[in-house]
Amino acid sequence: EPEVTQTPSHQVTQMGQEVILRCVPISNHLYFYWYRQILGQKVEFLVSFYNNEISEKSEIFDDQFSVERPDGSNFTLKIRSTKLEDSAMYFCASSDFLQGHYEQYFGPGTRLTVT
Amino acid sequence: DAKTTQPPSMDCAEGRAANLPCNHSTISGNEYVYWYRQIHSQGPQYIIHGLKNNETNEMASLIITEDRKSSTLILPHATLRDTAVYYCSVISGYALNFGKGTSLLVTP
Numbered sequence: 001e002p003e004v005t006q007t008p009s010h011q012v013t014q015m016g017q018e019v020i021l022r023c024v025p026i027s028n029h030l031y032f033y034w035y036r037q038i039l040g041q042k043v044e045f046l047v048s049f050y051n052n053e054i055s056e057k058s059e060i061f062d063d064q065f066s067v068e069r070p071d072g073s074n075f076t077l078k079i080r081s082t083k084l085e086d087s088a089m090y091f092c093a094s095s096d097f098l099q100g101h102y103e104q105y106f107g108p109g110t111r112l113t114v115t
Numbered sequence: 116d117a118k119t120t121q122p123p124s125m126d127c128a129e130g131r132a133a134n135l136p137c138n139h140s141t142i143s144g145n146e147y148v149y150w151y152r153q154i155h156s157q158g159p160q161y162i163i164h165g166l167k168n169n170e171t172n173e174m175a176s177l178i179i180t181e182d183r184k185s186s187t188l189i190l191p192h193a194t195l196r197d198t199a200v201y202y203c204s205v206i207s208g209y210a211l212n213f214g215k216g217t218s219l220l221v222t223p
Contacts, residue, residue: 106158
């Protein structure tokens with residue numbers, strides 16, 4: 001069964017450093033998403049991406065964040081200057097658009113620890 | 116998107132049906148009801164969705180009331196592996212809104 005993959009599984013970085021989290025969505029999907037989950041809290045939507053542009057973003061997704069689909073298979077989330085509060089699990093998801101709805105498939109997540 | 120309300124926790128005996136309710140009284144006509152679950156810290160897993168008709172798939176059944184203000188997710192024969200946090204989300208666009216969900220504990 002096709003699945004979303006994410007690398008790395010765990011990333012440790014120092015405050016102020018840039019990080020890039022990588023995702024390989026399911027191959028025939030056209031819609032891509034990033035969510036995050038701070039430890040012990042709910043899963044929060046960050047951004048959705050379609051046709052090489054952002055289709056929707058949350059208040060969390062400020063100028064420190066950016067997304068890119070650099071080639072036909074990868075989807076990345078970049079945090080330019082990490083802060084302690086960026087420590088969280090980051091989930092990538094992808095979906096197709098069938099009969100008016102989106103069934104999102106999530107990856108296993110990347111745990112980001114900012115020290 | 117409409118707000119949802121779910122009980123914080125529920126228990127279910129293994130082999131019995133688990134019925135998880137969700138209130139979404141402000142749902143609008145073009146909004147779908149989605150159910151996902153999260154086991155430990157894994158990525159959320161899609162279970163089922165519906166607009167106004169009841170739905171069934173290999174994992175679960177979804178019962179939506181006629182006025183669409185509430186729904187119930189039914190796991191017909193719960194197993195220990197169904198222990199997870201279950202989220203009900205009502206959306207018309209891209210962003211899934213995961214509230215606090217219902218923590219379901221399936222006991223032997």
